[in-house]
Every structure is written in structure tokens, then in C-alpha cells.
Amino acid sequence: DQQVKQNSPSLSVQEGRISILNCDYTNSMFDYFLWYKKYPAEGPTFLxxxxxxxxxxxxxxxxxxxxxxxxxxxxxxxxSQPGDSAVYFCAGNFGNEKLTFGTGTRLTIIP
Amino acid sequence: DAGVTQSPTHLIKTRGQQVTLRCSPISGHKSVSWYQQVLGQGPQFIFQYYEKEERGRGNFPDRFSARQFPNYSSELNVNALLLGDSALYLCASSLAPGAASTDTQYFGPGTRLTVL
Incomplete structure (x- = not known):
């Protein structure tokens, strides 16, 4: 049961333009929604x-x-800046530490 | 200040073996959570510990267990390893339960477990 969905696995955007990452959810009981950014070989970073x-x-x-x-x-x-190139995860939670993540969108900023 | 640290960085095991992963939270953080990230998926919640007590558990079999020590560090144990346990295991710390919603839950770099 995928409660948080990111339907676009990848997105490419020109440097300086706007990047729009989308996320859908099914559980209306989520209290908060969060976005995390992840570089290779690093843990997700709260945005x-x-x-x-x-x-x-x-x-x-x-x-x-x-x-x-x-x-x-x-x-x-x-x-958008080149350093924004990363995988972005959206997540929902119920006011606690249990985050329900989407599958992620890989954003590539083209110089 | 040191961030969340995890050890080892990489680990290779064979099916049926047992593994222990370690996590040290940021100084002052008392809540530790564990996540499993399978390739191509988002992290999936396994456990949360606060003040050495289990505060939350995800949909994982009993082969997965964890504990938190008086210094707030934590271990994740997985018994009878299966090929499907191959994943990146992430540890995250926060000041206290609930802080992750509006504050930040800080993640470590993870332990890459490969089961052959």
C-alpha cells in the first residue's frame, strides 16, 4: 500500500528556471508533510x-x-542551481518519527 | 559537531547469517529511528527508540530487532538474512519524539548491506 507516491522518477530543468516536484498521498490522516534531498553516499537531508x-x-x-x-x-x-541536482523524497507523518516516504524523484539541473 | 554516524559503511553477508548495524546519534539527541531503503524505493520505517524504549515499529518480521543504549546509541540486528534484506540501512536521530515533524530528523550516511 503506497500511501505516498511520486510518479515522476526523474526531472531535468535548466539552471535558473523553476523546478516543480510533485507528490500525491492517499492517507488523509497525515499531520505533516516533509521534503528530503539525498545525494549519493549520503543520508537524506531535511529541506x-x-x-x-x-x-x-x-x-x-x-x-x-x-x-x-x-x-x-x-x-x-x-x-534552480546545479547543486540542487539530487534525489528528492516527499514524506508524510503523524507528528512522530515514523516517516512514510515516496519513491523519490531524481532532479537534474542542466547548466 | 559530528553528525549521525553509522558503522560499518558496507557489509557483505550470506543467506542465513546474522548482522548487527550500529548508529551513534547527534550529541543531545535521544530519539533514534531505523529505515531500510531498497534500491529504487524510498526509505521504509523499521523502528523508533526513545530513552531506550521502543516507541514505534514498522511492518517488518521478527527477524528484525533493535535496542538503544544509555548513551542513546543504537543497534539494529537482523537474523536469518534473506536475499531481500539487501538494502541501505539508514539511522536517523532527533531531539525527542515529534521533533521530526517541524524540526529536522538527521540521517546518517547509512550501511549498505549485501546478502549473497
Whole structure:
């Protein structure tokens, strides 16, 4: 039962443009949604989170949008930089340490 | 400050063997969680420990067990290894339960386990 889905395994974006990564979920009981970034040979690194009672959270170049009626969230990165090339995971949780991750999207920023 | 450390980095075992993976959390962090990441998938929750007690368990068989020590470090044990146990095992630490939602849960680099 895949409660968190990332349907795009990969995405390529020109440097300086906007990167939009999408995530869908089925469990409406999630309290929080989080985005993690993972480089090869490293553990995932927290990027940004959003409470289920919010519809937007912004932190620098990163903005997460939550559409609860559609059970969809997206991560916007503006402007995209070469260092943003990594695998991005979205995850849901119930206010505890048990994160339910999606399968990830590999983002490649083209110089 | 040192981040989350895990040992060993890589490990090769054969089917039926037992393995112990180790994790040291960030200083001051009392909550440790374990995840399994199979190739091409996202990390899947195995266990969470806080103050040496199990606080959460994922959908894994009893072959998987863990414990947390008084210094908050943790071990993950897997018995009777199967080929399907081949994965990257990630450890994560946070200050306390619930901190992962709005704060950060810091992950270690993982232990790559290969079962032949």
C-alpha cells in the first residue's frame, strides 16, 4: 500500500528556471508533510515541511504547496542551481518519527 | 559537531547469517529511528527508540530487532538474512519524539548491506 507516491522518477530543468516536484498521498490522516534531498553516499537531508493545516510554506528558494482536496503537494525550487541536482523524497507523518516516504524523484539541473 | 554516524559503511553477508548495524546519534539527541531503503524505493520505517524504549515499529518480521543504549546509541540486528534484506540501512536521530515533524530528523550516511 503506497500511501505516498511520486510518479515522476526523474526531472531535468535548466539552471535558473523553476523546478516543480510533485507528490500525491492517499492517507488523509497525515499531520505533516516533509521534503528530503539525498545525494549519493549520503543520508537524506531535511529541506522543508508543511503542516496539514497550512497550504503553503516558504523557505528561501524552496516553497511547498499543499492541496488537501486533491491530496497533492508540490515543491518549487526557484531559481534552480546545479547543486540542487539530487534525489528528492516527499514524506508524510503523524507528528512522530515514523516517516512514510515516496519513491523519490531524481532532479537534474542542466547548466 | 559530528553528525549521525553509522558503522560499518558496507557489509557483505550470506543467506542465513546474522548482522548487527550500529548508529551513534547527534550529541543531545535521544530519539533514534531505523529505515531500510531498497534500491529504487524510498526509505521504509523499521523502528523508533526513545530513552531506550521502543516507541514505534514498522511492518517488518521478527527477524528484525533493535535496542538503544544509555548513551542513546543504537543497534539494529537482523537474523536469518534473506536475499531481500539487501538494502541501505539508514539511522536517523532527533531531539525527542515529534521533533521530526517541524524540526529536522538527521540521517546518517547509512550501511549498505549485501546478502549473497
Amino acid at each position: 522543508i515541511s508543511i503542516s496539514s493545516i497550512k497550504d503553503k510554506n516558504e523557505d528561501g528558494r524552496f516553497t511547498v504547496f499543499l492541496n488537501k482536496s486533491a491530496k497533492h503537494l508540490s515543491l518549487h525550487i526557484v531559481p
